[in-house]
Amino acid sequence: MILHIDMDAYYASVEEREHPELKGRPLVVGGSASGRGVISAANYAARAYGVRSAMPTARALRLCPDLIVMPTRGGLYQRVSRQIRDIFQRYTPLIEPLSLDEAFLDVRGSEKLYGSSEEIGWRIKNEIREELNLIASVGVAPNKFLAKLASDQDKPDGFTIVKQDEIQEFLDPLPVERIWGIGKAAQSRLNQVGIKTVKELRSQTEERLQSTFGKSGAKLWALCHGIDNRPVVTDSESKSISHETTFDVDLKELATLESVALSLIEGVGYRLRESKLKARTINIKVRYHDFSTVTRSKTIDSPTDSTQEIWRVAKSLITELLGKSQFAVRLIGAGVSNFGQAVETREQSDLFDQIPNEKAEQSQTDNRQHRLDTLADQISRKYGRNTIRRGKTLSSD
Numbered sequence: 106m107i108l109h110i111d112m113d114a115y116y117a118s119v120e121e122r123e124h125p126e127l128k129g130r131p132l133v134v135g136g137s138a139s140g141r142g143v144i145s146a147a148n149y150a151a152r153a154y155g156v157r158s159a160m161p162t163a164r165a166l167r168l169c170p171d172l173i174v175m176p177t178r179g180g181l182y183q184r185v186s187r188q189i190r191d192i193f194q195r196y197t198p199l200i201e202p203l204s205l206d207e208a209f210l211d212v213r214g215s216e217k218l219y220g221s222s223e224e225i226g227w228r229i230k231n232e233i234r235e236e237l238n239l240i241a242s243v244g245v246a247p248n249k250f251l252a253k254l255a256s257d258q259d260k261p262d263g264f265t266i267v268k269q270d271e272i273q274e275f276l277d278p279l280p281v282e283r284i285w286g287i288g289k290a291a292q293s294r295l296n297q298v299g300i301k302t303v304k305e306l307r308s309q310t311e312e313r314l315q316s317t318f319g320k321s322g323a324k325l326w327a328l329c330h331g332i333d334n335r336p337v338v339t340d341s342e343s344k345s346i347s348h349e350t351t352f353d354v355d356l357k358e359l360a361t362l363e364s365v366a367l368s369l370i371e372g373v374g375y376r377l378r379e380s381k382l383k384a385r386t387i388n389i390k391v392r393y394h395d396f397s398t399v400t401r402s403k404t405i406d407s408p409t410d411s412t413q414e415i416w417r418v419a420k421s422l423i424t425e426l427l428g429k430s431q432f433a434v435r436l437i438g439a440g441v442s443n444f445g446q447a448v449e450t451r452e453q454s455d456l457f458d459q460i461p462n463e464k465a466e467q468s469q470t471d472n473r474q475h476r477l478d479t480l481a482d483q484i485s486r487k488y489g490r491n492t493i494r495r496g497k498t499l500s501s502d
């Protein structure tokens with residue numbers, strides 16, 4: 106079976122844990138309203154007021170004037186993420202992180218040692234609660250698609266198991282938009298023809314879905330029957346690492362979007378270095394208010410794991426995408442791919458491209474950046490505070 110483990114209101118719960126006197130009060134982590142900040146995470150007391158992550162802080166404060174807004178402490182959340190990962194690793198090396206607070210675990214090989222998948226799920230949930238004083242919601246199911254739905258089913262503090270013979274019973278009542286890959290456009294197309302639940306979608310033949318949805322029709326057919334053969338892929342064997350954020354309202358401020366993108370890239374860089382990987386291609390994804398999606402990529406000569414270097418490229422891609430036009434952005438994603446070695450011609454082209462002084466300067470800069478990242482990671486692990494903050498992050502305003 107596959108486990109999907111998802112921390113409840115992660116950043117906000119970590120801050121609540123660090124500030125027990127604030128327990129139960131509406132609290133968010135995010136940028137300040139005056140700096141046009143965005144909410145990164147909201148605890149459940151704040152959610153009761155309609156406050157959501159990726160909502161502008163100014164709007165959240167209108168909904169809940171007593172809201173406590175805490176600055177984002179990326180280093181702390183990275184350190185705790187590593188502690189959570191350490192607990193996962195007691196039970197399986199097959200861990201696919203989706204973000205700092207969410208991962209798939211393949212525990213099929215661990216059942217002989219530690220008991221059923223359900224027992225392993227409970228052990229992990231309990232250890233996270235006892236050792237880290239945080240709450241995780243757990244989904245246990247035969248595949249990734251179902252495990253993710255299951256962990257979300259009973260949030261917060263959920264534990265949901267979907268056994269092989271309960272799949273259809275579990276899926277059928279769910280609204281179609283819960284299916285992975287069904288966005289707003291597909292949802293309204295389905296609703297128009299009277300299909301609102303998975304059960305109604307399942308009554309369609311595969312041919313019918315293919316004629317409506319083209320290539321993704323087959324995938325849709327499989328998912329609504331609970332079929333998903335995607336394996337759990339660890340960071341070190343994956344082809345890409347990316348994080349993304351969907352906003353509650355369309356955002357137009359370039360500076361805000363940049364600060365969100367930088368915090369995504371800090372997470373991506375951290376995962377690269379944790380997995381001892383370097384990447385050559387940097388990817389940016391933007392979804393506009395009309396749900397059209399564009400991506401831009403850039404490949405650099407030498408693979409890097411430096412947050413600063415990845416950010417430099419990402420920032421130029423963002424400027425390229427958003428710099429000149431009027432835009433309203435619904436989602437932003439940032440990631441890296443193309444792991445591996447430098448291109449073979451690198452030495453040569455470097456020699457011709459750069460005069461010796463520049464080259465020496467460049468490698469000095471690289472070294473400095475590397476030391477900065479290593480130090481930031483060490484500090485994150487040890488003290489959980491990102492003392493060395495880079496230019497512009499959510500918390501800088």
Ligand SMILES: [Mg+2]
Pocket residue numbers: 111112113114115206207
């Ligand atoms: Mg979560």
